[in-house]
Amino acid sequence: MSTNAYIKYITQQIVQYFNLSKRERKEKRLHRKEDKEPTVSHWFGIVPFALSMFIRKIKKRKQMS
Known part of the structure; x- marks a missing residue:
């Protein structure tokens, strides 16, 4: 992509925004x-x-005991 084409593309994007x-x-x-x-x-x-699922499972078991 040439420099002019790139500048044109960037300009179009800014104007659209x-x-x-x-x-x-x-x-x-x-x-x-x-x-x-x-x-x-x-x-x-x-x-x-x-890991988060495993930790939740362990905490749940401790609460039940």
Whole structure:
């Protein structure tokens, strides 16, 4: 991609962003946040989830005793 094409693309993206209303920008931002997976699972996979389930199970057993 040439420099001119890249600058043109960036300019178009900025103009599109500023043409949206403030409410639309907020909604778009919220949708992006909702679609993201949690950082812990992104970086470490399913291991943290498995550990949290295991810990909950142990705590539940202790409460029942």
